[in-house]
Amino acid sequence: MTKLAEASYPDDLLYHDQHDWARLEGDEHAVFGITWYAQDSLGEVVFYDPPEPGATIDKDSSYAEVESVKAVSDVIAPMSGEIVEVNEALADAPEKINEDPYGEGWLVKVKLSAPKETDALLGADEYRKLLDA
Amino acid sequence: MPVTYEGVREEHTAVRTHAGMFDVSHMGEVEVEGPGALAFLQRVLSNDVGTIALGGAQYSCLCAEDGGVLDDLFAYRLGGDRYLIVTNCANHDADLAWLGRWSRGFDVSVRDVADRYAMLAVQGPHARAIVTATLAIELPPRMRVAHARVGGRPALVCGTGYTGEDGVELLIDPEIAPAIWAELLDAGVVPCGLGARDTLRLEACFHLHGNDLSPERNPIEAGLGWCCKEATGFVGADAVAEARAAGTAERLAPFKIEGVGIPRQGNPVLAGGEPAGVVTSGSFSPSLELGIGMAYVRSDLAEPGTEVEIDVRGKHRAARIASKPLYESPASRKEK
Numbered sequence: 001m002t003k004l005a006e007a008s009y010p011d012d013l014l015y016h017d018q019h020d021w022a023r024l025e026g027d028e029h030a031v032f033g034i035t036w037y038a039q040d041s042l043g044e045v046v047f048y049d050p051p052e053p054g055a056t057i058d059k060d061s062s063y064a065e066v067e068s069v070k071a072v073s074d075v076i077a078p079m080s081g082e083i084v085e086v087n088e089a090l091a092d093a094p095e096k097i098n099e100d101p102y103g104e105g106w107l108v109k110v111k112l113s114a115p116k117e118t119d120a121l122l123g124a125d126e127y128r129k130l131l132d133a
Numbered sequence: 134m135p136v137t138y139e140g141v142r143e144e145h146t147a148v149r150t151h152a153g154m155f156d157v158s159h160m161g162e163v164e165v166e167g168p169g170a171l172a173f174l175q176r177v178l179s180n181d182v183g184t185i186a187l188g189g190a191q192y193s194c195l196c197a198e199d200g201g202v203l204d205d206l207f208a209y210r211l212g213g214d215r216y217l218i219v220t221n222c223a224n225h226d227a228d229l230a231w232l233g234r235w236s237r238g239f240d241v242s243v244r245d246v247a248d249r250y251a252m253l254a255v256q257g258p259h260a261r262a263i264v265t266a267t268l269a270i271e272l273p274p275r276m277r278v279a280h281a282r283v284g285g286r287p288a289l290v291c292g293t294g295y296t297g298e299d300g301v302e303l304l305i306d307p308e309i310a311p312a313i314w315a316e317l318l319d320a321g322v323v324p325c326g327l328g329a330r331d332t333l334r335l336e337a338c339f340h341l342h343g344n345d346l347s348p349e350r351n352p353i354e355a356g357l358g359w360c361c362k363e364a365t366g367f368v369g370a371d372a373v374a375e376a377r378a379a380g381t382a383e384r385l386a387p388f389k390i391e392g393v394g395i396p397r398q399g400n401p402v403l404a405g406g407e408p409a410g411v412v413t414s415g416s417f418s419p420s421l422e423l424g425i426g427m428a429y430v431r432s433d434l435a436e437p438g439t440e441v442e443i444d445v446r447g448k449h450r451a452a453r454i455a456s457k458p459l460y461e462s463p464a465s466r467k468e469k
Contacts, residue, residue: 044142046417047395047424049448065446067395069141069417070328072446091393 007036010102014118015127016078018060021102027115029084033106034066034075034097037131043068045097050086051108057081059117064107066097079117081110134159137326145332145419147323148296149462152257154322155330156314161225161247162304163232166215169240174216177235178208179352179373181362185210190276190293192360194352195228196369200376201348202355204228205340207293209278217246217278217289217304221342235368250289251310255322256300256333258464264301267320268313272301284309295330297337298462332416335425336460338387344398345385345413345427354381354429356457383410384435386454390424390443394450401444402428402452409434412443420460424450 013021019038023031039045047067057063062074063083086108090096097105122130134156137144147153165174174182178193185191187210195204204224209217220228225247232243255264261272273279275292282288286306294300305313318324331341340346340355351369352361353376363370363377390396396415403409415426426443434441437456442449 043137044140046142047393049393067417069145069332069419070136072395072397 007040008102009035009124009128011124013102013124014078014121015124016076016121017127017130018076020076020078022078022118022121023102024118025109028112030079030081030110030112031106032078032108032110033101035127036101038073039098039101039105042066042071042073045094048087048090048094048097048107050090051083053083053086055083056113057083057110059114059120066094075107077110078121079110079112080114081112083108084111085109135326136328138324141326141328141332142419144323144325144329148257148298148325148329148333149420150258152255152260152263152300152322153325153329154314154317155254155256155325156251156310157254157302157330158251158307158310159222160252161220161222161228161245162250163218163220163229164215164244164246165218165232165241166212166244167239167241168214170214170216173236173239173241174208175365175367176239177232177368178206178218179357179361179367179369180208181365182208182216183365185216187213188273188277188279190278190291194346194357194360195231196352196367196373197348198369198372200351200353200369200372202342202346202350202352202357203231203348205342205346205357207291209289209291211278211280211289219252223343248307250304251307253303253305253310253314253317254294254296254300255303255317256294256296256298258298258462260298260300260322263317263320263322264303267316275299284313295337295339296333297339297458297460298333299464331414332419335414335416335427336418336420336458338427338457338459340385341414350385350429351376351381353377354383355385381432383429384432385413385427386430386435387427387457387459388425388441388443388452389421389455389459391451391453393424394443394445394448395424396426396428396443396445396450396452400426400446402430403442403444403449404431404434409441415443418460424452425459430454
């Protein structure tokens with residue numbers, strides 16, 4: 001049986017209410033992924049359909065799809081920017097999204113076009129409250 | 134019945150390699166009894182009910198006058214002139230009304246007995262051995278039904294299933310069903326949900342009414358001509374005979390995605406860039422580790438090996454029409 005990560009929401013990440021996270025790298029770049037809650041709701045991920053590097057993505061819009069056996073789910077961009085890298089390793093091991101959603105299960109790296117968008121994102125405590133609500 | 138207990142893939146694999154159980158008590162049961170039972174069932178069911186031996190089971194379509202498939206179901210012969218048919222939950226009430234209407238003029242009683250039975254499907258290569266040992270009952274061979282006592286109550290044990298694996302379906306008293314479930318759980322049978330039920334049946338290319346079968350499709354285009362015996366004069370036989378003779382514009386065909394992508398119900402099928410059909414069931418196949426499905430496609434495309442494309446939310450995924458079943462268990466391969 002696949003071992004899933006324990007429920008966790010690291011304090012060093014920013015969260016979007018559609019269950020996505022962003023990890024800032026310097027002032028202009030960020031790594032995106034889906035939260036523990038998102039992967040747990042979806043179930044075992046069997047396919048990740050990434051965007052193309054160079055693609056422009058918009059905050060609050062879908063930029064990729066993750067699929068479990070039974071369902072497909074849009075992945076929502078927590079911030080706007082241009083894709084500079086996608087996690088190629090997920091093509092052969094999409095289950096990393098379940099096992100390590102904040103580490104090896106990262107989805108894309110993005111050059112941010114509006115770094116100020118962080119103002120609209122949630123801290124870990126706020127995100128946990130949203131889940132408890 | 135939940136979509137899953139511990140994960141669709143784990144449950145699917147348990148049925149393919151060990152034993153899983155499904156609480157399918159939502160299925161409906163209708164008892165047909167009386168001197169006119171055989172004549173009546175010949176009139177409403179597409180298969181030749183006259184060939185069911187005592188204790189036998191048979192798959193059939195329930196067709197409308199125009200040949201459209203109202204439901205697909207198993208009929209079990211419990212006694213000389215006593216039959217049980219197992220309906221799909223969503224169609225149960227409509228089936229009952231339909232059967233009631235056509236029973237006029239036949240010396241037969243048609244009774245809704247859905248409340249009398251809970252139904253547990255125990256499936257997988259080890260299912261029979263575990264059920265035999267746990268419930269201390271003798272099991273009928275495949276496609277047979279036997280009377281038994283389970284939990285001290287009368288029960289029916291059917292050598293049927295919906296997974297492509299060996300196993301049984303237990304029709305038992307609802308009062309003792311939770312205890313039987315617990316006993317089988319203790320014996321190592323893995324509880325399975327709707328998700329695994331769907332992936333297992335799709336790999337085996339068993340139809341799901343509402344997806345692959347509907348009143349808008351006849352059995353011939355659905356690939357169920359084998360269970361239609363028009364000579365019996367069943368309701369819809371003329372339309373089915375006509376479809377069989379003339380051929381149909383589309384046919385239901387299983388397919389596999391060639392690369393990445395998971396097809397889903399409603400995805401368009403394309404051939405040479407042109408619309409050529411629609412996916413009626415689609416999923417990731419845990420056994421094959423790729424996208425699989427069934428689709429109604431233009432009949433000239435329905436041959437195994439034909440290359441098509443599936444439009445999965447705007448992305449054209451290469452696919453190839455395959456032969457049935459999409460996955461065959463080693464046990465059933467050995468039997469042939």
